Amino acid sequence: MKGWVSHEKAVRALTASYAAIAPGEPVRLAKRTSNLFRPRSTTDAPGLDVSGLDGVIAVDETTSTADVQGMCTYETLVDELLPLGYIPQVVPQLRSITLGGAVTGLGIESTSFHSGLPHESVTEMDVLTGGGEIVMATPDGEHSDLFDAFPNSYGSLGYATRLRIKLLRVPGFVTLRHVRFDDATSAAKAITDVVEAAAWEGERVDAVDGTSYSPGEIYLTLARFTDDADDTSDYAGQQIYFRSIQQRETDVLTMYDYLWRWDTDWFWCSGAFGAQNRWVRRFWPRRFRRSDVYHRLLGLDAKIGLGGVLNRVKGVPAVEKVIQDVEVPVEALPDFLAWFDAEVGMRPVWLCPLRTTRPWPTYPLRPGETYVNVGFWGQVEVPAGSPPGMVNRSIEEQVHALGGHKSLYSEAFYDEETFQQMYGGEVLTAVRDRYDPDGRLSTLYEKAVRNS
Template identity: 55%
Template sequence: MSRSPARISHDRAVDALRAQLVARPSGAPIRLAKPTSNLFRFREPPGEGALDVSAFSGVIDVDGAIADVGGMTTYEDLVDATLRHHAIPHVVPQLKTITLGGAVAGLGIESTSFRNGMPHESVLEMDILTPDGDVVTARPDNEHAALFRGFPNSYGTLGYALRLRIELEQVKPFVRLRHVRFTDAADCARAIEDICAGGTYRDERVDFLDGVMFDSSELYLTLGSYTDSAPPLSDYTGQRIFYKSIRDRVVDHLTIRDYLWRWDTDWFWCSKALGAQHPLVRRLWPRRYLRSDVYRRIVAFDRRYDLSGRVYKLLGKPAREPVIQDVEIPVERLADFLRFFADRIRISPVWLCPLALREPTGWPLYPMKPGRLYVNAGFWATVPLGPDEREGTYNRLIENKVTELGGHKSLYSTSYFDEDEFWLAYDGETYRQLKDTYDPNGRLPDLYSKVVRNQ
């Protein structure tokens, strides 16, 4: 079978990258030279010698309901390519510059997750560059099946996905939204269970499902349905702000592309902390810079030089702890978690997104139970520290509560687990077996060192 020009170029890039890695001294740290990141474990940018993976940032081929994609391809570019075929990945994470390889190695979620699981569950095979320079093709039914199942939630500590073959979902051009209000978290949780069980709400099909808690007595579920036609469409890529519309509108309509990126324009609601929602600033802020990667670079600069901390100290205000987390809570314990959160953490709004695994066997490094419905709660803000409190106080409270309720915490941000607790929660035995097989020389940090110690 002849290879396409895109596949020939990809294969040449694989050979060049392997040569880069093999040529590095055995003790030299391995880092990727990536222009963007959606992690919230800030560290110094990779220096000279970081692996150049820019050649893996494109779509190799789209054939019906299947796509071959470079591992460093952003979802923005991936969606642009697949929409030309009236299709999208089964799960499209909320932010444009999340990469496909990053979403598989570090997990992802969105409003199709109640029926499609997480991004790695629609992966058919992966070419993975191991730390010693080998490239293995991992599938669920070959000699690298253990790596295929253990790669999700490994965060680049077992290797890097260079190519992924994924399933696609056929789409319609528009999405009709219904914003349904609840005044009680338990009622909202029961509605989530009913919708996820039947795939409908009031006899109308639900293709997309997420929600927002503004406070303990004001919660909304947003129900999206594919449609071939729509009345005048809304636009949340400029002056109007999507999350504010949830309170103001009962029904809304968006193009499928604008629906997928409805949260990116304002980084959910976090652009407010950067001044981007002030009416005057909004009018002056160029539309092309109303996007999550721009805001994250601003935050990274602030964190690097502790600008906010210096301002708080100068004004005599207490230090603040960043609380940037996504957690998965069993739906039957969701109301318990939200009550705890409103009483102890007091961050608002909170994003809610139901999730159920597609695969009946589960995924070892993020051991959620197959057949069980969870709800992701996402919250991204800061909390003032009391006189006797130190940074980590509120993140640790949340970690303990999530564990108590039988949930899990995503590892893209700061974590405070002790080591024994961590490996118990994230299947240390399976991880160590994979590490011994695919990184026997320890060229990459282990998972605990990477996500807790930030090495």
């Protein structure tokens, strides 16, 4: 644990780094790593020193809450909490995602059908605003406007230095049932039933997500948290989790391995680096089979252009990155998947149901209604000379037409008027005017679409 004294020292370093930035100069984090998949402008200007804000401050077991620094990764958070019998109510799939990042940039996982998104377990947070002030924001306090607008603001309203979050008490193991469905309609109906009852065929469901391998092969993975377990599987070694879903009807994991089941192979994206080849995997060190390593390899490829060379050798005219997570109403899932297969054609895709617990102006999903997050990550072949973002633009249009929303961690192509309507532009402007009157921080549109 960091403790309060260490936290206060880190906050002083942060505010000192803010004061060192010349008036009128933009304010941004001095942070080299990221889980974003969109280009960002670079600068040699000094940034905010968040190096000491990467841990757990304290855990209160009487209230089942924890005070956590904004740059604390979920890997560190789980390592601190799980020995105490707790986890965050929602643990995003990748180890290197930070709590502050998941709150300001959204996150999701298999407990989201009952616990919402990560920001919905936050009871209060300290935020360094664009104006240089640290304020404590709560749902019903003086700074409730900042609290409400902060989720999905991506640093355009400030940076969380401390967040108090509600915890979930958990046992040591997770039993899984992989239930197959032969079409999206029946899968969507099952999702609705599981979300409503928190059960399936008489057995409790504590977490649920899904994997769609083809239009006729869709699985829901139903998880039950338990103290009882037989032999557990190990998907951080030679076995590959996403393949096991097709091969096994039931499975058992430790709670720790369940939380990071998708991280080892970055869902299924590690195959692009050869990490799923059994001979390569045998010699690929276990400690390097993790999402942040693959992310760095992807960045290296972007610099040296090896992927482009290989595509030219294969005679591929052009490719477009399609790395997105979208939310559509559960009743629209079959229509979206049918359109996606016809127009994009990427499989597998990840499915994760969620319900928000209250209105959030900057990501306005309807509270109490079931949505399904559809995640797809890769690239598709497009004709030579295609306009930039051709496929991604069509995805945006289809999601909007079906009453859904798109996460903003990757490339976005909305015009500014549409974007402001979809992502609470009026609310964001009002909050920015109060907390960042000099405009030191980039706006959400500048960050998400203009990549500033």
